[in-house]
Amino acid sequence: MAIRAAVAGASGYAGGELLRLLLAHPEVEIGALTGHSNAGQKLGALQPHLLPLAERVLEPTSAEALAGHDVVFLALPHGQSAAVAQQLGDEVLVVDMGADFRLRSPADWETFYGSEHAGVWPYGLPELPGARAALEGARRVAVPGCYPTAVSLALLPAYAGGLAEPEAVVVAATGTSGAGKALKPHLLGSEVMGSMSPYGVGGSHRHTPEMIQNLSAVAGEQVSVSFTPTLAPMSRGILATCSAKAKPGATAAHVRAAYEKAYADEPFVRLLPEGQWPATASVYGSNAVQIQVAYDGAADRVIAISAIDNLTKGTAGGAVQSMNIALGLGETTGLSTTGVAP
Ligand SMILES: NC(=O)C1=CN([C@@H]2O[C@H](COP(=O)(O)OP(=O)(O)OC[C@H]3O[C@@H](n4cnc5c(N)ncnc54)[C@H](OP(=O)(O)O)[C@@H]3O)[C@@H](O)[C@H]2O)C=CC1
Numbered sequence: 001m002a003i004r005a006a007v008a009g010a011s012g013y014a015g016g017e018l019l020r021l022l023l024a025h026p027e028v029e030i031g032a033l034t035g036h037s038n039a040g041q042k043l044g045a046l047q048p049h050l051l052p053l054a055e056r057v058l059e060p061t062s063a064e065a066l067a068g069h070d071v072v073f074l075a076l077p078h079g080q081s082a083a084v085a086q087q088l089g090d091e092v093l094v095v096d097m098g099a100d101f102r103l104r105s106p107a108d109w110e111t112f113y114g115s116e117h118a119g120v121w122p123y124g125l126p127e128l129p130g131a132r133a134a135l136e137g138a139r140r141v142a143v144p145g146c147y148p149t150a151v152s153l154a155l156l157p158a159y160a161g162g163l164a165e166p167e168a169v170v171v172a173a174t175g176t177s178g179a180g181k182a183l184k185p186h187l188l189g190s191e192v193m194g195s196m197s198p199y200g201v202g203g204s205h206r207h208t209p210e211m212i213q214n215l216s217a218v219a220g221e222q223v224s225v226s227f228t229p230t231l232a233p234m235s236r237g238i239l240a241t242c243s244a245k246a247k248p249g250a251t252a253a254h255v256r257a258a259y260e261k262a263y264a265d266e267p268f269v270r271l272l273p274e275g276q277w278p279a280t281a282s283v284y285g286s287n288a289v290q291i292q293v294a295y296d297g298a299a300d301r302v303i304a305i306s307a308i309d310n311l312t313k314g315t316a317g318g319a320v321q322s323m324n325i326a327l328g329l330g331e332t333t334g335l336s337t338t339g340v341a342p
């Protein structure tokens with residue numbers, strides 16, 4: 001019997017990408033689709049690339065509209081998920097693509113999001129140690145932020161292998177879809193085209209505590225992350241350049257071996273052959289994470305670079321991968337590592 005899935009926030013970028021993936025998922029039947037200001041509109045007017053769903057009408061987001069499904073995906077702005085989730089019952093799988101249940105520290109939540117902490121759910125980054133076990137049979141899942149996905153996977157083998165000092169420096173470029181569909185003056189075409197610019201500098205980006213949470217758990221010691229996001233003139237993609245000083249005794253061979261071992265059996269993470277470098281174009285529309293690592297002997301630093309599609313592995317693909325694990329389906333069902341090029 002098909003798994004019936006509802007999508008709240010179906011008019012947004014994350015909801016749209018999720019629906020693209022669910023349309024190709026062999027076990028899923030798409031149920032209710034809800035929106036907010038666009039409730040009452042046909043999906044075809046808002047997500048014209050989703051032709052099979054063009055005639056579907058968005059309902060207002062409510063517990064009644066989302067009732068009667070096996071899975072409810074929440075692709076809502078931060079702070080909106082808890083109130084909806086608590087009305088849905090314990091037996092339904094709720095997959096939250098927002099930030100509300102990602103952070104373990106209430107103090108971090110309050111500092112970076114400025115509201116009351118809603119709680120913590122099993123974290124939907126299966127590649128982290130222990131994460132798959134926590135997701136199996138779960139009925140609540142917090143999908144990671146897009147930057148924390150790219151950065152955590154880039155640095156995981158370095159910290160798990162004890163090869164890097166606990167002071168990471170990350171500079172990452174992202175596409176404009178990361179900011180969602182709502183109108184923002186700094187995201188007008190004329191501001192973004194032909195230019196790259198930093199934002200959220202100096203430890204102020206809300207994904208910083210999530211990266212610290214992930215990397216510290218892997219390293220077994222507190223890791224600091226100096227994170228600088230930049231906006232690039234592309235619709236999708238994240239390229240994260242991450243580095244940390246090497247621990248004494250680390251060599252290029254140790255670093256390569258640690259990365260090969262960490263990702264040998266991961267279906268979506270690909271350590272590229274030496275000499276090849278990740279590119280956002282190579283993972284466009286795919287659930288793949290491309291990674292390359294180098295040891296810079298002159299600076300004695302480990303340099304790890306990852307590329308993901310922020311909307312796919314960075315959000316909707318991670319949500320589907322987590323759903324598959326939670327429901328006992330094959331983890332890769334309905335997901336692809338094949339991108340679109342050129
Ligand atoms: N874009 C990305 O790359 C990523 C996004 N996410 C997360 O996914 C979630 C959605 O982001 P995204 O799709 O980019 O954002 P969008 O702005 O594109 O979409 C937001 C969605 O939420 C609905 N919505 C807006 N306000 C409310 C409200 N007050 N109550 C209920 N629904 C509301 C909108 O409905 P309507 O249009 O009808 O008003 C729309 O469907 C966010 O939490 C975001 O952090 C996570 C990782 C990456």
Ligand SMILES: CC(=O)N[C@@H](CCC(=O)OP(=O)(O)O)C(=O)O
Nearest residue numbers: 098099145146174175176178179
């Ligand atoms: C360009 C841009 O603004 N990108 C977003 C990406 C974050 C994101 O979408 O993730 P969550 O909202 O799920 O945490 C940002 O930096 O805030």
